[in-house]
């Protein structure tokens with residue numbers, strides 16, 4: 001049997017809607033993008049949603065919109081995808097790595113220890129689809145006059161204290177990359193409750209043009225626009241927006257299926273010596289973008305060997321993520337005495353099991369049986 005780590009779910013309905021969108025006379029920055037943004041606002045109960053070309057640019061644009069740049073420091077978790085850091089680097093600011101806690105999210109204690117006179121913002125990442133402690137993070141931000149840009153790439157549908165993540169910070173940034181809880185293939189979204197920030201970001205994602213093509217085409221002088229600040233082309237096209245609208249209709253179902261599959265793993269693995277499962281008590285707020293277990297020394301076989309043996313059986317697993325401090329880019333610039341004990345331990349123990357909405361019980365049983373056979 002072959003069990004992939006992830007299988008996208010593109011339905012016939014999705015294909016039909018994309019085919020129709022291809023017939024449109026305006027293929028980018030048009031009415032479907034506006035509809036998609038409006039639906040995403042409703043989902044997250046945020047005042048504004050701004051579709052962009054991907055999750056990395058959602059973060060990058062947010063930071064620029066909030067005035068982060070050269071000479072500034074931005075605190076990010078050490079255990080995240082490199083995009084979180086790259087977005088900071090693109091602005092000229094410096095990413096400052098904070099350690100994680102047992103939930104695999106950024107450690108509150110480590111945020112506090114890393115604040116300096118240059119700190120301007122924090123980017124909490126809701127790792128694997130589990131919310132960060134936004135109450136504490138907001139308190140720290142308020143006390144130190146810091147901006148918050150939430151990295152919600154893993155967390156479409158995640159609530160914290162009954163509010164969607166992304167609504168606690170100045171902005172919330174989403175990715176619709178194929179493995180995410182729904183996809184536009186490439187694509188991203190920024191949410192915010194601030195009209196000023198929204199206007200700035202809408203302008204910056206479209207070359208800095210003061211009027212969009214839709215607005216210009218409504219009047220007789222379409223070339224009449226101004227540029228106050230040069231912008232980028234980070235637009236989301238009509239095809240992707242249409243796919244997003246179609247996928248969004250199934251988000252609840254897709255997240256439910258992910259959750260059911262995750263709960264099944266948890267039930268079967270919760271009493272196994274040497275395996276730690278995601279915190280069951282907190283699972284109501286988890287959208288299980290990833291299902292990450294930890295394999296500790298009591299299991300009797302190292303995580304690397306577990307991965308290797310499962311691979312031989314056709315079961316694909318991986319590690320999210322290699323901690324940022326282990327990359328050459330950071331190694332050369334980090335203070336020698338800076339250590340990340342929790343991320344280092346997690347990196348040795350974590351293993352992401354195959355998880356996607358349409359994974360079958362037969363596939364999951366095959367994963368579980370083969371995993372348990374490896375216990376020494």
Ligand SMILES: Cc1ncc(COP(=O)(O)O)c(C=O)c1O
Nearest residue numbers: 054055056081083153175176177
């Ligand atoms: C935590 C995190 N942040 C940001 C991104 C960047 O998103 P994108 O791939 O859409 O640029 C990803 C994507 O995979 C991610 O996992």
